[in-house]
Amino acid sequence: MFRKLYNWFDSRTGAQASLEEALYENIPGGAKWRYVSGSMLVFAFMTQMITGLFLWMHYSPGSQNAWASVYYITFEMEGGNLLRGVHHVMAQAMVCLLPIHLLQVVIEKAYTKPREFNWWLGLVLMLITLALGLTGYLLPWDQKGYWATKVATELAALPPVIGGLTQKLIVGGTDYGHFTLTRFFALHAGVLPGLLIGFLVLHLAMFRKHGITAHSSPHRPDQLFWPMQVLKDGIACALLFAVVVFAAIAEPVELGPPAEPTEAFGAARPEWYFLFLFQMLKYFDGSLGFNTELVGAIVLPAVLVGFMFAMPLIARKKFGHHLNVTVIVVIVSAAVYLTWEAKQEDNYYLNHPDDTQSAPYKKSKRFHEEVGRSEKEFELIQQLVKDYGIPLEGPTALQQRDPLTMGLRLFRRQCASCHAYSHEEFAIAGPASPAATSDSPGNYGAPDLAYFGSVKWIRGLLSNDSVTGIRGERYFGKTLHVAGEMAEHVHETLWAAAETEADRQALATQIEQVAWALSAEAKLPYLDYAANQEKIDAGIGHLNDDTLGCIGCHNYGDNEDGYVIDLNGYASVDWLTKMISDPAQTGFYDGGSENDRMPSFHSEATKLLTPREIELLVRFLREDHTLLDD
């Protein structure tokens, strides 16, 4: 019965003959393990097609959707991380297998007559594969992919005359946006795989026409492709798949924070297999007068690829093959060296921990800081997505309402040139050293604002410890106020008067109580004021009785004679908003005359920050992480 059915099927389709034709290829010298690289590449590509199709089912190109959909695939879909991971790792495996396959062909001299066309087809396949890697890197639309791909498309504009046009066509305009994604996606999932399939069919057909390059050997009999070679190929591919799955599980594929065109990412690097090209750009520094960047980015790579295309023709000449082998070995070694060098530069600060003053050290340190910052931003957006979901306007709209994400960005940009923020979780370094700024030493920074307005912070301000107290780095140590009345009062009046240990104990207790009373003005969301009402009440008493001599200068409660830093509502939302907007107004630095260097960030004359940004900063400083609503 089955036999009959099969005969009917075969007579209509000729399946048996085709299958035999495909499987009974003679292999001179028999099946060998080293013939597996080609099959592995085909298998890898098949894996990419299949996993890619499934990724496509849930991927949505477009500036608002791309990151969100990749986030969904990676973190919300069960098995999605594995799917994306396999696609990601297999792509790299393909790029690793390519040079192996290519080197084999060169060493076996299989690129020469009569197989020229197959060599050329192979090179085209290699270029398509690399283009797939390049276009795929952008699709998640995260900071890393965005900024790294930007460099690549900038380079597309280098060729004279057609450069600008080419760039516009690739990017879909002058700026990155929807069209960049839709175009890259069409290339990555449609045009390039289509071309690859077409060229692969030709490559295989050509391969069958010429057969395997090996010659029959008297010691090893010829074998047919089926079954031994197919078995070997199968085992190799299964192993490859196992390794890829293992790698995808062991090191889950990453996703960076969403792309933000005006929030530059200082650690943009291409995929590792393009790193040598990236590194090579550094060597073409324009010192020759003509546009050497064009040479480094386009001409030289094109010449190398051109050389590879010419190899079968060169091989006809005497020693041509040797020349080819030499050049290929040089290219591969150079690529390996440049990759190593690029890694070396980025890791300089880890490998040379003592060389702190050198430019490479600082550059590499900044690189790692940026990597860390981006990881932090990702953690934050991940939490936001968990708490709120991704809005229609995209993930960046969520970030822009988050006091933590925006606070860190704004603080770094606007505040960190004076203030440090030594928070346990989100530290931001302040200004580096006195010599580095235009102002005179001793007057180059400002108080550390981590935990500003908390009991801990105020307690430190009222301490005379030379390191952690008011004259220390964390308070007035970097400002003119280090010699001002406040510091003098704390040192010379309060603590100098406490002569015995018992006095000091009593003073510390009073300070603790005043700190609670003042912090209660701030109503910080992370402190438990209700549980410390006694201290607060005692502190309010001290302030009203002027036990510590505060209200001679500061306003508090009924006292309205103060002229600096109003203690009513100290560090509250309103107080901070005013302080950041315009510290020249009354209630802060006596109309500005006591101000060291605190700028106005939103006043008549200056609008360095918008009211919205100030609101975000205020919440950030108070560690109030509720989203800004509009």
Add this chain to the structure above:
Amino acid sequence: MNEVKPKSRDTETSPPQTTNERRGFLSSAAAITAAALGGLLGVGPLAIGLYATVMDPLRKKTTPQKAAGSAGATGAKEGYYFVAQIGELDSHVPRRFTIVADKIDAWNFMKDQPIGAVYMRMQGEQIECFHTTCPHAGCAVSYELESQAYLCPCHNSSFKVDGSKLEFSGSSNPSPRGLDALEVDVQGTNVFVKYEDYFTGRHDQVAK
């Protein structure tokens, strides 16, 4: 069986008498027409697609994604965007300012989006203004207080505070030119900047 009923395949696929028609591929008018038609059939859809989709961005103005400058102040000249008030500029340290304007991204219109950034500082009476894009290959430079220079995180380009290339021994500086200076227009206390993107990797500053 064969004798009784020959395989249908044999009758269907055995070619008719074609020997004289095979003489030359393009020997008759019919053949030429057929070949031309075959070619056109492929080119037709391709041409429509290339024209409509691929070339679409070329038909937009040079900066298709930026609508006219709006936020912050009125009175901007054509192509200028409000960027800051004059009191915000420092005479030593360049400050980074984001340019906010309405933006069109393909089919979306978005109000008040950050569309780019510049560094500005006062130099005597003059305002110095630089694009934040590195002229080498488009990464974003940042001004580092510690080294008093603009540094690019990508391929080691660095620039002096006046925007010119910073050369120091032991490090290459692949940027083909200094930072791109932008034209500034002051009206009252409002500072407007002619914000444009420039091609990177060239010796001269050419707008995209």
